Amino acid sequence: MSLPAASMPLRVYVSRDASALALGADATARAIEAVARERGIAIDLVRTGSRGMFWLEPLVEVEVATNGASTRIGYGPVAARDVAGLFDAGFTRAGAHPARVGPVESLDWLARQDRLCFARVGVTDPLGIADYVAHGGFRGLRNALAMAPADIVKVVIDSGLRGRGGAAFPTGLKWKTVLDAPVTQPAAGPQPSKYVVCNADEGDSGTFSDRMLMEGDPLCLVEGMTIAGIAVGATQGYIYLRSEYPHARRALDAAIANAYAAGWLGADIRGSGRRFDLEVRIGAGAYICGEETSLLDSLEGKRGQVRFKPPLPAIKGLFGRPTVVNNVISLASVPLILERGAAYYRDYGVGRSRGTLPIQLAGNLKRTGLVEKAFGVTLRELLYDWGGGSYSGRPIRAVQVGGPLGAYLPESQFDTPLDYEAFASIGAMLGHGGIVAFDDSVDMAEQARHAMEFCAVESCGKCTPCRIGSTRGVEVLDRLRAGIDRERQLALLEDLCTTMRHASLCALGGLTPDPVTSALKHFREDFGISTPRE
């Protein structure tokens, strides 16, 4: 191991990801700069996204040259008070220290992933165009600019990419509908004839992959949306970002400004004669605005209420124009597909779930964070091999996958592979890929009540089964938990769930019964029921 050339300042990397900041990354970064100055060591401190290993944050990486190649050696977690000691241990030369974890990319946790969408996150300067291009950025868009729109759409169809926002609809087919949609000019309204809207509302508890991507590689989303615009003939894009994500907002605004300045956005993208404009719009704390038609109403400046479908947004979307609405991860997966080809992406995965899923390990786990992996990995591998078991040290009792509308799974279902169809077959859903683990101190009747309460709080109010059904659901569960007339409450609850499932206008009311009935089915004892399950 040799020192970097004396003229080259030493590169040190610290994350600026919101979770890393919440764990103290800013104070650590400031301490590194202060101690370096004090000791006369020239360093170039690069703020990156997060590698997604939260138990190691704040993670400090230092670049060292080994046989001509550079390797990043990690130390973590490093609090501000540990920084002087880190210098004492010679961390700038990759010296030994209790927090040293070795070459970061060789860590089992990372090395066993398939980082396609997240290849640059935690590695590059998220805002720098030069760094983005040096790491493969804009190659997909360059290819797309030389292709006919229908050919771009065909590549996306052939890749097998399905929407990562929850419903898993084939992305390419949606784009084809928008490409083929005739533009009927509404009497009034703004200029563009078609739109690309990025759903960055990420409301599901246990999910943060959209946030990490937007903070850690926002230009990848810019590139994916631009490709979508060129593919379907849209000249205006909006990113609808939830208001709870101030750090992502800053990263996106800066990345978009840099892309404009470098000619990657605007009236004439890199001299191609193609136009695409992009701006960020901020939501206002309504879970329902993640539902695509509510989102569009919200973007139009209205209350975020669900629209009746049809017409599909692809035909009649924002301001009545054909509109692509896609999740952040769906759009950010596209540049690589256009760069490497459909087959490269499709070769990952199983069955009809092609490619990779950025999985988020959350809740009561020892090692939480982001695992991007080809479909087919099992829940058990994720919970124990990656997650390391529970944070509390107690047995993992229940796992909720797919956000607040996802089913609760017991230990007997942990061998289910992550695959849309496999999850559907056990009455569960993958959704946006969030996995929330609970230990054995959980009260599943309380979780069921929470599911109903959440639906009551977040219902847009347009349909009765969701709005009233959820409020009744809370009352029934309160009586059930109090042990009042159990059989009657159980019958009422069954009834309510059936009505909500079949008569709600959208999946908020339609899926809220899933966490409730799965809890009831698999954890009967928590509801004071001793009868064996049917």
Add this chain to the structure above:
Amino acid sequence: MGDTPSTHDSSPADGDMTLGQRAAVDAVLALHRGRPGALLPILHGIQDALGWVPPAALPSIARALDLGRAEVHGVVSFYHHFRSTPPGRHVVRLCRAEACQALGARALEAHVKQVLGIDWHGTTADGALTLEPVYCLGNCGCGPSLLVDDDGLHARVTPASFDALVAELRR
């Protein structure tokens, strides 16, 4: 939740705002009124400037966008984010969602309410803190989570670390 503007109207008028508030609202309207779907950017602009959306600002928003006042009110009241009363000096948003529950958010919530002596949307007697619920802050790998003001995200919050945070915010 009515959408029709009422003819008989006793809601606050423009005159109920201070000069400073008036100026902030006018500046926001001038900046955003021409944008497609301008209402949310306008409401955000006002709340970012004033900390809340004074009901007295609604008539001028409605005029600027050619909407009914009741329609604007309907939008403001639909979204949890917008406040119609002024908050305390700091706003603390505590996560109530599942991943944080799995790490003790319910016990933390009880502690927070007891220590501050307020319920959701309440403001402490000294005007220092307003407490608001939030369902997920995207910090689900390191909960329980809370957000102070615009971007002060806190991870792995315990009753003890919360007390220390409050002492700091009150200083």
